[in-house]
Amino acid sequence: MSHLNKMIFGSFLALGTLVATSSYSWMGMWMGLEINLLSFIPLISTSKNMLPAESALKYFIAQVLASTILLLSIVVLSMKVFNLIESSFQSSLIFNTSLLLKMGAAPLHFWFPEVMEGLSWLNSMILLTWQKIAPMILLSYSSKTMMLLITSIISCMFVSGVMGQNHLSLRKIMAYSSINHIGWMIAATLYFEVVWMIYFLIYSVITLNIVIMLKKLNIFFMKQFTLMMNQEPTLKMFFILNFLSLGGLPPFLGFFPKWLTIQVMINESFYFLAIVMIVATLATLYFYMRITFSTLVLSMNSTLLTNDPPTYKFFITATNLVTLASLILSTLVFNLL
DSSP, rough: OOOHHHHHHHHEEEEEHHHHHHHSSSHHHHHHHHHHHHHHHHOOOOSOOOHHHHHHHHHHHHHHHHHHHHHHHHHHHHHTOOHHHHHHHHHHHHHHHHHHHTTTTTSSTTTTTHHHHHHHHHHHHHHHHHHHHHHEEEEEHHHOHHHHHHHHHHHHHHHHHHTTTTOOOOHHHHHHHHHHHHHHHHOOOOOHHHHHHHHHHHHHHHHHHHHHHHHHTTOOBBHHHHHHHHHHHHHHHHHHHEEEETTTTTSSHHHHHHHHHHHHHHTTTOHHHHHHHHHHHHHHHHHHHHHHHHHHHOOOOOOOOSSOHHHHHHHHHHHHHTTOOHHHHHHHHHHHH
16 A cells, blocks of 8 residues: 555544544434544555454454444434333433444453554554544443443453453554553543543553564564563663553653542542452563563663664654653642642
8 A cells, every 4th residue: 555545544534533423414424434433444454454454344344343333322312112211211322332342351352452463563553542532432421330340350451450460462463452551541431531541542552562572673572572671682672661650650641530539539449449450460461471471581682773863763762752751740630630
């Protein structure tokens, strides 16, 4: 695909998200989601090999199923088959289910890791970040079906912690990591949308740093990761720090949005859910630590980065300084809020 076509489809991808999030009607939101879907399919399907085409087909089937369920919720609400209260509740239940399927939240996550496995790092970055914006914002617009969303949050915690343990593919590990963060973002959306915005922004910056480094070294599997990172000690250090930040380990910046989310949940007296989320996230943190320790322990002869242009080094250093803020900075921002 030429660069011009990529720019056109990328523009329509952004347009679809903007239409969905700024529409005044449910049908307008549905149209925006469809524009976003039909723009992303050509970006991920290339003729170079079969994996992107397979991922595009899986993504298309899952998203069409979610769109069909969304349309069903609109029909249920408009027909008023039951009385108004029952119709509104059932419509909200179906609508929220379709949004959970669209964003890849557990237990409707079956398509997400499989689609990630066939994508390039650039398309993976889009799927991990931008494609979450519209469903999350629409979820904040809709009536909250608390039991469904709490079940999804707990499922995200446990599914990501258990399923992410035995994978050697870094794309699948990033997918299960994203499922864990989806659970935290849904919890933030339930009570305070500003916390969700802070969480999503920080998550996107950290994920961007990690994807840039993996794309730079053309790494997709753990074996490649261990070999290449020991030859690039500067990137190795940055990657380890960003990965720990993505896991929410203090004193890195990734801990700050989780801290905010826990604080909001405690203020709303959701003590049990907060405890379950904290304990279940420890399993996810385990495979973050496993990857970072493997690179530290398996050391080889290494050379410094000498062949990269100064602009690349500056970009890597500058973007990583953002994610390596200490708890002192986090405390100052938290007090300002």
